[in-house]
Amino acid sequence: MVPALAFALVPDSPASARPPARLQVVGIGNALVDVLAPAPDTFIAEHDLAKGAMTLVDLERSAELYEALDGAVEMSGGSAANTVCGISSFGGRAAYIGKVNEDDLGDVFGHDMRAVGVEFARPSGVRTAYPGIPTGRCVIVVTPDAERTMNTYLGVSSFLAPSDLDESVIADSAVLYMEGYLYDRNDAKAAFRRAAEVAHRHERLVSLTLSDSFCVDRHRDDFRALVADEVDLLFGNADELRSLYLTESLDAAIAKVRAECQLAAITVGPDGCVIVTPEAVLEVPAVGVDEVIDTTGAGDLFAAGFLHGLTIGADLGDCGRLGSIAAAEVISHVGPRPLVELRTLKPHG
Amino acid sequence: MVPALAFALVPDSPASARPPARLQVVGIGNALVDVLAPAPDTFIAEHDLAKGAMTLVDLERSAELYEALDGAVEMSGGSAANTVCGISSFGGRAAYIGKVNEDDLGDVFGHDMRAVGVEFARPSGVRTAYPGIPTGRCVIVVTPDAERTMNTYLGVSSFLAPSDLDESVIADSAVLYMEGYLYDRNDAKAAFRRAAEVAHRHERLVSLTLSDSFCVDRHRDDFRALVADEVDLLFGNADELRSLYLTESLDAAIAKVRAECQLAAITVGPDGCVIVTPEAVLEVPAVGVDEVIDTTGAGDLFAAGFLHGLTIGADLGDCGRLGSIAAAEVISHVGPRPLVELRTLKPHG
Numbered sequence: 001m002v003p004a005l006a007f008a009l010v011p012d013s014p015a016s017a018r019p020p021a022r023l024q025v026v027g028i029g030n031a032l033v034d035v036l037a038p039a040p041d042t043f044i045a046e047h048d049l050a051k052g053a054m055t056l057v058d059l060e061r062s063a064e065l066y067e068a069l070d071g072a073v074e075m076s077g078g079s080a081a082n083t084v085c086g087i088s089s090f091g092g093r094a095a096y097i098g099k100v101n102e103d104d105l106g107d108v109f110g111h112d113m114r115a116v117g118v119e120f121a122r123p124s125g126v127r128t129a130y131p132g133i134p135t136g137r138c139v140i141v142v143t144p145d146a147e148r149t150m151n152t153y154l155g156v157s158s159f160l161a162p163s164d165l166d167e168s169v170i171a172d173s174a175v176l177y178m179e180g181y182l183y184d185r186n187d188a189k190a191a192f193r194r195a196a197e198v199a200h201r202h203e204r205l206v207s208l209t210l211s212d213s214f215c216v217d218r219h220r221d222d223f224r225a226l227v228a229d230e231v232d233l234l235f236g237n238a239d240e241l242r243s244l245y246l247t248e249s250l251d252a253a254i255a256k257v258r259a260e261c262q263l264a265a266i267t268v269g270p271d272g273c274v275i276v277t278p279e280a281v282l283e284v285p286a287v288g289v290d291e292v293i294d295t296t297g298a299g300d301l302f303a304a305g306f307l308h309g310l311t312i313g314a315d316l317g318d319c320g321r322l323g324s325i326a327a328a329e330v331i332s333h334v335g336p337r338p339l340v341e342l343r344t345l346k347p348h349g
Numbered sequence: 350m351v352p353a354l355a356f357a358l359v360p361d362s363p364a365s366a367r368p369p370a371r372l373q374v375v376g377i378g379n380a381l382v383d384v385l386a387p388a389p390d391t392f393i394a395e396h397d398l399a400k401g402a403m404t405l406v407d408l409e410r411s412a413e414l415y416e417a418l419d420g421a422v423e424m425s426g427g428s429a430a431n432t433v434c435g436i437s438s439f440g441g442r443a444a445y446i447g448k449v450n451e452d453d454l455g456d457v458f459g460h461d462m463r464a465v466g467v468e469f470a471r472p473s474g475v476r477t478a479y480p481g482i483p484t485g486r487c488v489i490v491v492t493p494d495a496e497r498t499m500n501t502y503l504g505v506s507s508f509l510a511p512s513d514l515d516e517s518v519i520a521d522s523a524v525l526y527m528e529g530y531l532y533d534r535n536d537a538k539a540a541f542r543r544a545a546e547v548a549h550r551h552e553r554l555v556s557l558t559l560s561d562s563f564c565v566d567r568h569r570d571d572f573r574a575l576v577a578d579e580v581d582l583l584f585g586n587a588d589e590l591r592s593l594y595l596t597e598s599l600d601a602a603i604a605k606v607r608a609e610c611q612l613a614a615i616t617v618g619p620d621g622c623v624i625v626t627p628e629a630v631l632e633v634p635a636v637g638v639d640e641v642i643d644t645t646g647a648g649d650l651f652a653a654g655f656l657h658g659l660t661i662g663a664d665l666g667d668c669g670r671l672g673s674i675a676a677a678e679v680i681s682h683v684g685p686r687p688l689v690e691l692r693t694l695k696p697h698g
Contacts, residue, residue, distance in 0.1 A: 038688075070464045071434075071686060074423040074457060085420075104453035104483070108423060115419045134453070337420060339387075 018203045023119070024092045024311035026173035028165075028195055029080030030157040030181050030188075031098030032136040033105040034336055036148075036296065037072035039141045044149060049141065054150040054212045056184060057139075062153035065139045074105070076112035077138055077336045078157070079179045079211060082297045086304025086326050088116045089342040092311065095119035095169050097195075101156045102127040105135035112337075123164060130156045146292040146331065158185040162194040170195055171202040174311045175233070177303065180211035180240075183219040196230045209303055210236035216243040227260055233310075234264040235303045241266050250274075254281060265306050265320065267299060272324055275316050284320030287328035297336030301326035305342070367552040372468070373441045373660035375522035377514075377544055378429030379506040379530050379537075380447030381485045382454040383685055385497075385645065386418035388490045393498060398490065403499040403561045405533055406488075411502035414488045423454070425461035426487055426685045427506070428528045428560060431646045435653025435675050437465045438691040441660065444468035444518050446544075450505045451476040454484035461686075472513060479505050495641040495680065507534040511543040519544055520551040523660045524582070526652065529560035529589075532568040545579045558652055559585035565592040576609050582659075583613040584652045590615050599623075603630060614655050614669065616648060621673055624665050633669030636677035646685030650675035654691070 044051050047065060057065070066072070076085075084094035096118050100106035106122070113120035136155035140148050160182070170176055176199040182188040196206045208223075208231045210216050216223055216236075223244055227234055234257060236244070241253040241264075250268075254276050257264045264276040272286035305322030314322065325345050329338050393400050396414060406414070415421070425434075433443035445467050449455035455471070462469035485504035489497050509531070519525055525548040531537040545555045557572075557580045559565050565572055565585075572593055576583055583606060585593070590602040590613075599617075603625050606613045613625040621635035654671035663671065674694050678687050 066460060067463070071425070071461050071688075072457075072464070073684070076420070108421075111415060112420050114416070115421070335422070339420075 021172055021174035021204065022093070023095050023169070023173040025084060025087050025175045025177050025307050026095040026097065026169050027080035027084040027177045028097045028160070028182065028191065029078050029179040030136060030152070030154055030160075031081060031100045031109055032078040032138045032152065032154075032157060033108055034075050034077030034138050034140050034296065035066060035072045036075065036140045036142060036294070036334055037069035039069060039143060041143050041145075043068070043141060044143065049149050049151065050214065051143070051149050052147050053214045054138075054152055054181065055214070057151045057153055059134075059153050059155070062137065062139055062151060065141075065151050069139070069141065073334065074108065075335045075337070076109050077297070078109075079181060079209065079300050080177055081109075081113065082300035082336045083177060083304045083307070084118050085113070085116045085337050086301045086342060087308045088118050089338045090305065090308040090322070090326070091343040092308045095173060097160075097165060097169065099123055099126065099157050099160045099164060100135040101130060101133065103134050105137060109135060119169070121166060126156060130159060133159070140296055142294050142296070142334070146295050148294060148296040154185065159187055160191050161187040162191045165191055165195055165198070167198045170198045170204070173199075173204060175205040175207055175307055177207045177209070177307060179209055180215050180219070180223065183215065183222060189222070193230075200230070205232045206230055207233035207235065207307070209299065210234070210240035210244060213239040213243040216240050220244065220246070227257070232262050234261045235299070235306070236264075237267045237269070237299060265303070265323065267302050267327075273302065273320050275320050277316070282316055282320070284317055284324060287321075287324040289328045289332045292331050294334045295331050297330045298327045300336065301330040301338065370521055370523035370553065371442070372444050372518070372522040374433060374436050374524045374526050374656050375444040375446065375518050376429035376433040376526045377446045377509070377531065377540065378427050378528040379485060379501070379503055379509075380430060380449045380458055381427040381487045381501065381503075381506060382457055383424050383426030383487050383489050383645065384415060384421045385424065385489045385491060385643070385683055386421035388418060388492060390492050390494075392417070392490060393492065398498050398500065399563065400492070400498050401496050402563045403487075403501055403530065404563070406500045406502055408483075408502050408504070411486065411488055411500060414490075414500050418488070418490065422683065423457065424684045424686070425458050426646070427458075428530060428558065428649050429526055430458075430462065431649035431685045432526060432653045432656070433467050434462070434465045434686050435650045435691060436657045437467050438687045439654065439657040439671070439675070440692040441657045444522060446509075446514060446518065448472055448475065448506050448509045448513060449484040450479060450482065452483050454486060458484060468518070470515060475505060479508060482508075489645055491643050491645070491683070495644050497643060497645040503534065508536055509540050510536040511540045514540055514544055514547070516547045519547045519553070522548075522553060524554040524556055524656055526556045526558070526656060528558055529564045529568070529572065532564065532571060538571070542579075549579070554581045555579055556582035556584065556656070558648065559583070559589035559593060562588040562592040565589050569593065569595070576606070581611050583610045584648070584655070585613070586616045586618070586648060614652070614672065616651050616676070622651065622669050624669050626665070631665055631669070633666055633673060636670075636673040638677045638681045641680050643683045644680050646679040647676045649685065650679040650687065
């Protein structure tokens, strides 16, 4: 059953007119395997990296950075993919749409989705259609302050096109969740628009994460139009929201998003999150962690907890708390996905 | 300079007759990428695994186990490869000989060797010679007691043949270090014999690790002949040594190895190690760890510390202590290779 709250967020849609959603969330994003390696702060300057940001790189630059790094660990990643894995880890029902190739990293990505119970139909015929274009990978430099600096070679993930969308999965999901990162390629942008159209036709919620303030910077006009026209629920952090509305003031940015979206969940780092509706602004504190090891996946897992709460009918404060619990778990170890089943963590532990 | 002790271990070889070795150790082994996943104890029984052992599996069985496991992490492994990485991490000079294919996992393996400074000439033309036979991988199930149960698909690593040996590297290394696991394939067995012959011709030390008591069980006669005829320095744990000499008594096994090898370093789990020479038996306690997380690589890293000590001229007690320090580091986290530079750890910290 789709809970009342999720229904209520879609305007002009009486619950009776819509069949219950089989899935809580379908994520669409760049399907990537993360390559995580620790490095000193000097590495950032020496290699001219944008610390804390996601930078798109070509295969050669990706290989060059990888070569320069010490012993790395490979684990499945991808922003929206991390989020749907988090929902599954909470015991929720989620699906994922994204493109990998028929190579080792594609195998790893597909395995890790299925392993946590996320529905993922690996696209077929990719090797023939895209010979020599490998599964995407994100080389992540983790500095001693636990900040992650991402260098993404999108590979075949960027060829996600409208024809790759399984519309029945979108129709069957209470919430469509998409990465802002998709906007870095035109094919994916069209897929994004199409998915939103399908979701709304089936009276489902459309949500977006802004992903990265540099990503917002690259696509500000598109994002502004999208948020105003298509997005019911917006995720982002304070920097991204300020960048979206080109303001130094978070309060001013929040005032703007209130006028455009039914719901926004804005993370403010160690201060937790701010949940914004047309009626109210609610602050929820973060969950403390003993030691922050690696912030990779923090925003993705916050969205997981929030969306899981929303789609099981939790109130907005509990949605924020579930987001904070999931984010706290993922920043306390290396890697972008939970190492424990999130359903076992207590909201007030 | 090759230190006096290493020289002294080769009989009838006056130091003056032999040029100094450029490298401390060259390792030869099955080049594998580890796929590590946590699982409950019930997984072991359900999938009929030999807990704590290394079992050879085919590609289908490897895939089946991988599918059944939850979120995994991929990191370079391989027993002798872990050892030479450990030596490099101590600041030593080491090389590796092993076979990977031209695929993603082969890329990962090669990267991680070079990243820590181990000389590794990736074999060329492997994709053409062995089409469709991928880089080997070891699916490792880590149970809550930190024990690792290994399921190895050797892939192209098992095609290591005498022609793959770079004899100049063997001639230039003070110690040749080989895995007992190599004995599971005939080509590799011939490479093993050839490498030992080259090392001895250049008056270098030949060392062997017994690898696994089941491996010893499979090849007992071969190992017995090898230890008696070719091996100057033997590594193993108590189970493996007892299996080699088919005795329940560790003391009896130690008496046997004393008669055959110039030196043996036998690990006895949390009790540390026993160092055996024809003249003496020396016990060295283990280094304590706060929490044992994953014992993958414990024996490999013990050998790294021991060999590093031996080849820089440390006394045998300090060799054992360096081995214990390295083993303690690697069992305190997930993965088979050190996460810190071992040279930064203090022998008496």
